Amino acid sequence: MKTIKLLALFFVSSLVFVSCSSDDDHDDHDHEKELITTVTYTLTNGDDVVTLKFEDLDGEGGTDGTYTVSGNLSANTTYTGSIELLNATENPAEDITEEVEEEGDEHEFFYTSTISDITFTKTDTDEDGNPIGIETTLTTGDAGTGSLTIILKHEPTKPNDGTSTSAGGSTDVSVTFSIEVE
Amino acid sequence: MKHYLLIVVLCFLNITHAQDCTYTFLGEIKDFHDGTPLAGATIHIETLNSYTTADINGKFSVKNLCNGTLVLVISHVGCETKRVEIDINGNTYKEINMEHHLEELNEVVVAANTKLDNTAIQQTVSKTQIETYTDKSLGDALNTISGVSSLNTGNSIVKPMIHGLHSSRLLIVNNNVRLFDQEWGDEHAPNIDINTSNSLEVIKGANTLKYGSDAIGGLILIKPKKYAAIDSLFGSSMVSFNTNGLGGNVNSEIIKTYKSGYYAKLQASYKQFGDFKAPHYYLTNTGLRNLNASMSIGYNSFEKGFNAYYSIVNNEFAILKSSHIGNVNDLVTAINNKEPRVVEDFSYNISYPKQSILHHLGKIEAYKRFKKLGKLSLQYDFQINRRKEYDLRRGDLADTPVIDLRLFTTSLQPNLQIDVFDNLEINTGFLLRFQQNDAISGTGVSPLIPDFEKYDAGIYATANYNLNLFSEISAGLRYDFSRIEATKWYNTTDWEDTYNYDELFPEFESGTTDNSETLTYPEFSFHNFSANLGYNRHFSNDFELFFNYGLASRMPNPSELFSDGLHHSAARIETGKLTIGKEIANKFMLSLERNNQKFGFTISPYFNYINDYVQLIPVGITTTVRGAFPVWEYNQVNAIIFGVDIDIDKKINNTLNYQGSISLLQGDNLTNDIPLIHMPSTNFTNSISYYNKDLNQLSISLNHKTVLQQNRYPDYNFNTYDATINDYVYVDISSPPSAYSLFGFNSTASFKAFKKGTLKLEFNIENIFNTSYREYLNRLRYFADELGRNFNLKIKINY
Numbered sequence: 001m002k003t004i005k006l007l008a009l010f011f012v013s014s015l016v017f018v019s020c021s022s023d024d025d026h027d028d029h030d031h032e033k034e035l036i037t038t039v040t041y042t043l044t045n046g047d048d049v050v051t052l053k054f055e056d057l058d059g060e061g062g063t064d065g066t067y068t069v070s071g072n073l074s075a076n077t078t079y080t081g082s083i084e085l086l087n088a089t090e091n092p093a094e095d096i097t098e099e100v101e102e103e104g105d106e107h108e109f110f111y112t113s114t115i116s117d118i119t120f121t122k123t124d125t126d127e128d129g130n131p132i133g134i135e136t137t138l139t140t141g142d143a144g145t146g147s148l149t150i151i152l153k154h155e156p157t158k159p160n161d162g163t164s165t166s167a168g169g170s171t172d173v174s175v176t177f178s179i180e181v182e
Numbered sequence: 183m184k185h186y187l188l189i190v191v192l193c194f195l196n197i198t199h200a201q202d203c204t205y206t207f208l209g210e211i212k213d214f215h216d217g218t219p220l221a222g223a224t225i226h227i228e229t230l231n232s233y234t235t236a237d238i239n240g241k242f243s244v245k246n247l248c249n250g251t252l253v254l255v256i257s258h259v260g261c262e263t264k265r266v267e268i269d270i271n272g273n274t275y276k277e278i279n280m281e282h283h284l285e286e287l288n289e290v291v292v293a294a295n296t297k298l299d300n301t302a303i304q305q306t307v308s309k310t311q312i313e314t315y316t317d318k319s320l321g322d323a324l325n326t327i328s329g330v331s332s333l334n335t336g337n338s339i340v341k342p343m344i345h346g347l348h349s350s351r352l353l354i355v356n357n358n359v360r361l362f363d364q365e366w367g368d369e370h371a372p373n374i375d376i377n378t379s380n381s382l383e384v385i386k387g388a389n390t391l392k393y394g395s396d397a398i399g400g401l402i403l404i405k406p407k408k409y410a411a412i413d414s415l416f417g418s419s420m421v422s423f424n425t426n427g428l429g430g431n432v433n434s435e436i437i438k439t440y441k442s443g444y445y446a447k448l449q450a451s452y453k454q455f456g457d458f459k460a461p462h463y464y465l466t467n468t469g470l471r472n473l474n475a476s477m478s479i480g481y482n483s484f485e486k487g488f489n490a491y492y493s494i495v496n497n498e499f500a501i502l503k504s505s506h507i508g509n510v511n512d513l514v515t516a517i518n519n520k521e522p523r524v525v526e527d528f529s530y531n532i533s534y535p536k537q538s539i540l541h542h543l544g545k546i547e548a549y550k551r552f553k554k555l556g557k558l559s560l561q562y563d564f565q566i567n568r569r570k571e572y573d574l575r576r577g578d579l580a581d582t583p584v585i586d587l588r589l590f591t592t593s594l595q596p597n598l599q600i601d602v603f604d605n606l607e608i609n610t611g612f613l614l615r616f617q618q619n620d621a622i623s624g625t626g627v628s629p630l631i632p633d634f635e636k637y638d639a640g641i642y643a644t645a646n647y648n649l650n651l652f653s654e655i656s657a658g659l660r661y662d663f664s665r666i667e668a669t670k671w672y673n674t675t676d677w678e679d680t681y682n683y684d685e686l687f688p689e690f691e692s693g694t695t696d697n698s699e700t701l702t703y704p705e706f707s708f709h710n711f712s713a714n715l716g717y718n719r720h721f722s723n724d725f726e727l728f729f730n731y732g733l734a735s736r737m738p739n740p741s742e743l744f745s746d747g748l749h750h751s752a753a754r755i756e757t758g759k760l761t762i763g764k765e766i767a768n769k770f771m772l773s774l775e776r777n778n779q780k781f782g783f784t785i786s787p788y789f790n791y792i793n794d795y796v797q798l799i800p801v802g803i804t805t806t807v808r809g810a811f812p813v814w815e816y817n818q819v820n821a822i823i824f825g826v827d828i829d830i831d832k833k834i835n836n837t838l839n840y841q842g843s844i845s846l847l848q849g850d851n852l853t854n855d856i857p858l859i860h861m862p863s864t865n866f867t868n869s870i871s872y873y874n875k876d877l878n879q880l881s882i883s884l885n886h887k888t889v890l891q892q893n894r895y896p897d898y899n900f901n902t903y904d905a906t907i908n909d910y911v912y913v914d915i916s917s918p919p920s921a922y923s924l925f926g927f928n929s930t931a932s933f934k935a936f937k938k939g940t941l942k943l944e945f946n947i948e949n950i951f952n953t954s955y956r957e958y959l960n961r962l963r964y965f966a967d968e969l970g971r972n973f974n975l976k977i978k979i980n981y
Contacts, residue, residue, distance in 0.1 A: 035807075054807065058675060061675075065806070154576065155574060163906070164906055165907075168523040170506050170507045170512055171507070171511065172508055172808060173808060174511070174905070175809075
């Protein structure tokens with residue numbers, strides 16, 4: 001008899017458990033995602049503004065991201081570069097660059113180009129005096145076509161020799177744009 | 183008036199008669215199960231201090247008794263001695279039932295020799311062996327059995343594997359409760375504290391229908407101890423210390439038993455390790471912290487009993503920091519670098535990435551035996567599994583898990599064991615189960631496993647029949663119905679274009695879309711049949727032959743249907759498919775054993791044909807903001823897995839013993855005519871041990887294990903473009919690491935300590951030669967070597 005009572009008690013408590021856990025939030029389930037949907041690299045030289053933009057609004061899977069480059073770069077010119085990372089699935093879009101800046105010592109952007117005489121200089125620094133790469137200058141050389149790659153590393157070795165491979169860490173952003181210097 | 187007079191007269195008569203002490207007690211002793219009289223039972227009449235025996239009809243009488251209490255102690259060959267108190271009130275008759283199932287109450291005594299099922303192909307890890315693994319995991323302890331291997335994520339997340347199959351294909355039954363916590367990913371290891379168990383049994387065939395129809399790989403039974411009905415208080419404490427990881431385990435248990443049959447047990451263990459070390463470097467962020475406790479109360483008698491059990495397992499595992507990578511180029515860098523990219527000094531810190539898991543398990547079970555029928559038992563249980571997986575994240579989300587799942591499972595299982603017949607035992611019962619998964623909001627990541635509710639109902643019957651003294655046959659049937667109802671947001675492009683689900687499953691669409699996502703309500707129902715047939719035969723010369731055939735069918739688990747997301751440590755996106763159907767396995771096993779003290783062996787070949795085997799394989803690459811990612815998809819193929827396990831036990835002389843085992847396995851994907859992925863390679867073990875009972879039960883053993891390179895693997899390697907070097911790189915995700923051999927040393931001795939207690943000391947060395955190696959079945963094999971040398975000391979006190 002005693003066991004039957006105990007069994008009954010367990011059943012009741014299990015029902016309580018089930019009903020407690022039925023806080024199903026089916027319709028809005030985790031709809032706010034933390035993503036980097038948009039990478040915009042803006043290069044400015046006076047009135048000459050070139051933007052390189054990567055956009056993948058549905059994140060991993062789904063439709064592939066798109067690359068747009070607003071125009072060609074001019075040869076033998078120095079541009080001021082600025083990068084912006086956005087999560088555009090939120091409204092208003094969340095500026096992820098701010099997070100990267102706040103945790104500057106745990107992040108670094110790396111810029112490379114297959115056009116060999118383009119040079120990049122990172123002009124900002126983190127709290128330890130190491131470069132972050134949100135602010136840059138880009139200097140072009142002779143005309144040519146090729147690609148420009150931007151990589152953001154999370155927890156890289158800092159300081160490093162300036163290449164993303166040796167910096168280690170894990171990659172948060174890796175986008176490659178086709179560019180032309182004329 | 184007449185009545186009163188009558189009563190007075192009766193009372194008077196009664197008193198006078200009582201004083202006469204001329205009553206006779208007539209007893210009849212019968213077997214509880216089939217009611218046959220037990221001739222020749224010995225009856226000790228305690229109150230008179232005299233003896234008598236039952237006649238051929240099981241009857242006996244005691245004469246010249248006064249009214250009062252008569253105490254009898256009845257014993258019979260093969261039965262447990264029974265003490266009964268009988269109220270004598272005039273001439274009295276009583277039927278006394280004896281039981282002859284001693285082993286059920288004292289299972290511990292014969293645990294090593296008792297098989298769950300005589301026709302099952304089964305191996306056992308005993309309590310003493312479990313103690314050697316007190317500071318390790320269930321998977322590590324089972325790995326000692328031939329044919330059992332493990333799928334690891336690092337060194338502390340260990341999933342057992344039987345004959346190449348793991349996860350949903352293995353049923354893990356802890357204290358008669360089927361464990362639900364580890365099916366949904368390679369890195370979901372069973373949450374079990376092996377210190378709670380008394381024995382671990384591995385049943386390699388798919389033939390234990392009592393527990394489910396889906397044991398395609400086999401069954402692992404974790405069994406507690408049963409206690410004898412005596413007044414006693416005892417317990418044990420064990421402390422272990424390891425040099426590798428600078429940590430260990432403390433385990434204590436205390437047990438109180440009563441003569442009435444009641445018992446209570448309390449057990450707790452705490453385990454902590456810091457960063458483990460490979461031969462040449464520390465494995466940064468590989469520590470762990472586990473806190474486990476269990477309690478059990480119950481009552482045991484032959485006729486009835488109950489048990490209430492509750493256990494809580496709280497595990498926190500750090501995951502190798504270097505395994506957190508961003509894209510396929512990071513993976514290539516990791517594969518090409520011989521050392522992990524993060525190597526720091528030793529620390530007890532558990533930082534990100536990590537897993538933190540809390541598992542509650544509660545059950546209550548009661549049984550009652552009915553005369554001339556059998557034993558009816560009823561079990562109710564529940565489990566709550568909360569799993570949080572943390573990754574390295576930025577900003578506000580740094581301390582938010584990427585995976586946060588809560589799985590609630592509850593089930594009710596009645597079982598009737600009919601043992602009234604001489605040569606036949608029947609087990610039958612049914613199962614009702616409800617499961618609810620809640621993918622908890624706020625992770626900022628699409629849940630890898632969505633919300634779902636699952637309903638199961640099953641019914642089964644098994645029978646064992648003794649053909650004669652030397653052979654036994656068993657057969658069983660089971661049917662299960664399962665229904666799963668999920669709620670999932672799909673990426674609209676994936677839903678409509680990539681997988682064409684809008685045409686295949688239009689009925690699942692809710693009509694709600696938002697932000698390029700579609701809300702769906704997938705629902706599936708499955709009917710599963712399973713069956714088994716077993717035969718065993720004893721021959722002279724200690725030979726024994728077993729044959730077992732099992733048909734098992736398994737419905738796809740939620741990860742195979744729904745998973746959809748990124749696994750950072752493997753740099754892969756895992757995708758389930760709604761089109762996955764159930765898989766059906768036909769497994770044949772044969773086992774020839776010789777149980778001889780001088781030279782014993784077991785040879786068990788097996789053949790498993792699996793129709794629509796579900797596997798997770800790389801299928802291509804997708805580009806994301808992080809760059810390229812390999813996509814791993816679930817698909818179904820026809821597969822066969824066959825092999826042989828051989829164990830040898832040779833007594834060299836009175837003190838020296840040799841043991842060896844070899845496991846050969848081959849798994850083939852018949853659909854594509856290539857080998858199956860992640861199959862264990864050939865491995866063999868040798869151990870030589872010295873044992874001297876008179877010298878404090880000193881035992882010393884040297885052991886060796888060799889794992890050969892897996893040469894049969896599917897080649898899913900590919901090339902990918904790396905923008906930083908403006909070239910294609912080769913992604914070698916398939917090639918298995920090379921062969922390795924490990925040597926170990928074990929020693930134990932027992933001493934008498936204080937009045938009643940014993941002290942047991944154990945000293946072990948693992949990986950004596952500090953060999954660097956990597957294991958094909960470790961998911962983190964791309965990133966770091968396995969563990970280096972470890973010295974281990976254990977002290978156990980029994981009191």
